[in-house]
Amino acid sequence: MLYKTITKSDFEHLIDFILEQNEIIAPRKVGEKPDGTPIHQFLPIEAFSEMDLDYSKTEYSAKTYFLPFRENLSTWSFGDGGWKQDIQYRQKPRAIIGLHACDIHALLKLDKVMLKGPFPSPYYKARRENTVIIGMDHEPCGSGFCASLGTDILTHGFDLFLTDIGDRYFVAVDSDRGFRILSQVPLAEVTDEDRRRYVRARAAISEKQTIKVHTRNLPTLLDLTFNSAVWEKWGSKCLSCGACAMVCPTCYCYGVKERVCMDLASASKVKQLHSCNLVDFAEVAGGHNFRPTREHRLKYRYYHQHRGFAEAYDEPMCVGCNRCGDTCLAGINPPDVIADLEQENP
Amino acid sequence: MSVRIHSYDVNREFTMGHPVDYTRRSDLQNVDHVFKAEITNTVNLTEHEKLFHIRILDPTERDRFHFHPGQFVMVVLPGYGEVPISISSSNSQRGHIELCIRKAGLVTDVLHRAAPGSHIGLRGPFGTSFPVERMRGKDVLLIAGGLGIAPLRAPIFYITERLGDYGKVSILYGARTPKDLLFDYQYEAWRRIYNVHLDIIVQEPDETWTGKVGMITALLEGMEIDPDNTFAIVCGPPVMFKFVCARLQEMGIAMQNMFVSLERRMHCGMGKCCRCNVGSTYTCLDGPVFDYWSVINQKEAI
Ligand SMILES: Cc1cc2nc3c(=O)[nH]c(=O)nc-3n(C[C@H](O)[C@H](O)[C@H](O)COP(=O)(O)OP(=O)(O)OC[C@H]3O[C@@H](n4cnc5c(N)ncnc54)[C@H](O)[C@@H]3O)c2cc1C
Ligand code: SF4
Ligand code: SF4
Ligand code: FES
Numbered sequence A: 001m002l003y004k005t006i007t008k009s010d011f012e013h014l015i016d017f018i019l020e021q022n023e024i025i026a027p028r029k030v031g032e033k034p035d036g037t038p039i040h041q042f043l044p045i046e047a048f049s050e051m052d053l054d055y056s057k058t059e060y061s062a063k064t065y066f067l068p069f070r071e072n073l074s075t076w077s078f079g080d081g082g083w084k085q086d087i088q089y090r091q092k093p094r095a096i097i098g099l100h101a102c103d104i105h106a107l108l109k110l111d112k113v114m115l116k117g118p119f120p121s122p123y124y125k126a127r128r129e130n131t132v133i134i135g136m137d138h139e140p141c142g143s144g145f146c147a148s149l150g151t152d153i154l155t156h157g158f159d160l161f162l163t164d165i166g167d168r169y170f171v172a173v174d175s176d177r178g179f180r181i182l183s184q185v186p187l188a189e190v191t192d193e194d195r196r197r198y199v200r201a202r203a204a205i206s207e208k209q210t211i212k213v214h215t216r217n218l219p220t221l222l223d224l225t226f227n228s229a230v231w232e233k234w235g236s237k238c239l240s241c242g243a244c245a246m247v248c249p250t251c252y253c254y255g256v257k258e259r260v261c262m263d264l265a266s267a268s269k270v271k272q273l274h275s276c277n278l279v280d281f282a283e284v285a286g287g288h289n290f291r292p293t294r295e296h297r298l299k300y301r302y303y304h305q306h307r308g309f310a311e312a313y314d315e316p317m318c319v320g321c322n323r324c325g326d327t328c329l330a331g332i333n334p335p336d337v338i339a340d341l342e343q344e345n346p
Numbered sequence B: 001m002s003v004r005i006h007s008y009d010v011n012r013e014f015t016m017g018h019p020v021d022y023t024r025r026s027d028l029q030n031v032d033h034v035f036k037a038e039i040t041n042t043v044n045l046t047e048h049e050k051l052f053h054i055r056i057l058d059p060t061e062r063d064r065f066h067f068h069p070g071q072f073v074m075v076v077l078p079g080y081g082e083v084p085i086s087i088s089s090s091n092s093q094r095g096h097i098e099l100c101i102r103k104a105g106l107v108t109d110v111l112h113r114a115a116p117g118s119h120i121g122l123r124g125p126f127g128t129s130f131p132v133e134r135m136r137g138k139d140v141l142l143i144a145g146g147l148g149i150a151p152l153r154a155p156i157f158y159i160t161e162r163l164g165d166y167g168k169v170s171i172l173y174g175a176r177t178p179k180d181l182l183f184d185y186q187y188e189a190w191r192r193i194y195n196v197h198l199d200i201i202v203q204e205p206d207e208t209w210t211g212k213v214g215m216i217t218a219l220l221e222g223m224e225i226d227p228d229n230t231f232a233i234v235c236g237p238p239v240m241f242k243f244v245c246a247r248l249q250e251m252g253i254a255m256q257n258m259f260v261s262l263e264r265r266m267h268c269g270m271g272k273c274c275r276c277n278v279g280s281t282y283t284c285l286d287g288p289v290f291d292y293w294s295v296i297n298q299k300e301a302i
Helices: A008-021 A101-116 A122-129 A176-182 A192-208 A218-224 A230-235 A243-247 A294-313 A323-327 A334-344 B059-064 B106-113 B146-160 B184-193 B216-220 B238-250 B292-296
Strands: A002-007 A023-032 A038-045 A070-079 A082-086 A094-099 A131-136 A160-164 A168-173 A254-260 A266-273 B012-015 B018-021 B035-044 B049-056 B072-077 B081-086 B096-102 B119-126 B139-145 B169-175 B197-202 B230-235 B258-261 B289-291
Touching: A002 A008, A002 A176, A008 A023, A008 A168, A008 A176, A082 B119, A094 A101, A101 A122, A101 A131, A101 A294, A122 A131, A131 A176, A160 A176, A160 A192, A168 A176, A168 A192, A218 A294, A218 A334, A230 A294, A230 A334, A243 A323, A254 B081, A294 A334, A323 A334, B049 B059, B049 B106, B049 B119, B072 B096, B072 B106, B081 B096, B081 B106, B081 B119, B081 B146, B096 B106, B096 B146, B139 B146, B139 B238, B146 B169, B146 B230, B169 B216, B184 B197, B197 B216, B216 B238, B230 B238, B238 B258, B238 B292, B258 B292, B289 B292
Parallel strands: A023 A094, A094 A131, A131 A160, B139 B169, B139 B230, B169 B197, B230 B258
Antiparallel strands: A002 A168, A023 A038, A070 A082, A070 A266, A160 A168, A254 A266, B012 B018, B035 B049, B035 B119, B049 B096, B072 B081, B072 B119, B258 B289
């Protein structure tokens, strides 16, 4: 890893340079909640001033730029009594600015599923390879528990990663692509003073991480509490709406449907993100449902996040952003559910 | 000064030193490329089940198509959808395959109306297979309940094509009524040509039925087996294989030596959509064939 520092005004110039020829997606303030807290989303920007890097957490995660809610997997054109299949997976190069560590960790976890296993997904790969990631440190977001999952610190998965050290940014460079972009503005070597300021900045952030969730023994705990009444308690609140999976940066499950064009000359195979909390998730032909109740489905979501995925990929799938908890109308959130599980097995 | 982010073409790339050709004709064949195939014949088995003889159209693709007994394909009907179906034929026939399909919903219904000559798409093959190689030299119990005979036919073909490599081979088959019995035209062949011990039982006999009546586990009563030397393949609904495997365990067969095939909803076959998840595994990648030990150790598997 290479480390440099740049001035804040040079960072602004850098964004303008990138914008000249490429698309940039960055956090933008899109509204306010009734209590006055701002609402942010990752959206395309036209100018530096449109982005708000001083955000705590976007409502939706940046997942949508890699696993869009809906995408066309292939197109069929009918004719001559047969069909032709067309598959496209192109992505115009672009940059996402301002991703926080947890969201970059989420991409690294998705990489494990989408790229590292059998059948790597070319659709995902095209988006991933053509997206420059410029991440950024930030103050804890308030409800997240990333520190408990170790996703508040990052060692790879970005092109550039910035930490605010006063009048300058401390920049970690993790790719040649990132270095070439950064080299458009004057770079300074890291001085002793920069280093001290960086360490202080990181320590200040860590100090503010106060939410603790005990996740270390969760896989076993989840096995042992599989039939616990805790699931009934939380499951009976669940609306089976699937909002938690939509906002989650790591939930990737989906369904596939065919859409036939009105003129019957073509059809497309459309992928749409799904949620294991939706009632038909594990329903099969003949009507049998492997997870018939809300309890089953909610439990499965936690089980997959913290147990199933952990066994398959040696780490939990959850990055602790608590977007699911923030968005859930029924107030279901990982810290409370996990605390209840702990109570079950003192 | 300006920056242009380089475009990266997924169609041409090198990963870990190996050239990966993500063109539609190579790797994508396993991802979203669909083999075009023709239904060459349809056989009415029962009111709800038909056997489809299928031939991959492209001669090269047909020749390259290779599967292991127990694997499944995604049958693709452009405009309608795709469904996972176990291959129910001998793997020595490459791209000539047979699928036994029950009419169960949208896609299977359209399939049942397809006439010989119709074109369908295939993706795959996907999933794990029965370890027939490991079973060489051993006695093999092949046990099916209901539609379970469809996936079981692939290992039956494999083993009967190599009888010399195996010990005693037994096929036990149970169905609800005599009308539900599938592949009745093959029973003579299995018995007379291949000298396989075939035993059949139904739960609800009709006037014409002269055979055994009862649950499939009844066929195991009194059977002499050498538990240390016997492998079992059990295909059928979960209630069925649960009882059968419990009985086999009592008879002394190790759980690792019993294999079952699980069925779950599937939308990709490639470990991406998560719909087939059981505990910590994907049924489409780590299954559908599991040894019984793995099955009872996954939450929600049965
Ligand atoms: C590994 C495996 C092997 C199978 N082998 C056979 C076989 O040899 N013969 C046979 O008749 N059936 C088999 N099935 C079951 C068969 O896949 C379903 O009956 C079929 O998907 C029903 O689709 P449909 O469109 O007719 O039903 P609908 O209820 O109208 O549609 C359900 C949709 O859900 C999806 N789906 C995916 N997996 C399943 C599933 N397991 N059950 C129901 N829906 C599913 C499909 O996209 C399907 O179109 C197998 C299933 C699996 C998982
Ligand atoms: S947990 Fe909350 S957000 Fe998720 S499905 Fe249930 S009610 Fe909806
Ligand atoms: S499960 Fe909830 S806390 Fe964990 S990554 Fe998803 S949205 Fe964030
Ligand atoms: S079928 Fe999609 S993950 Fe198994």
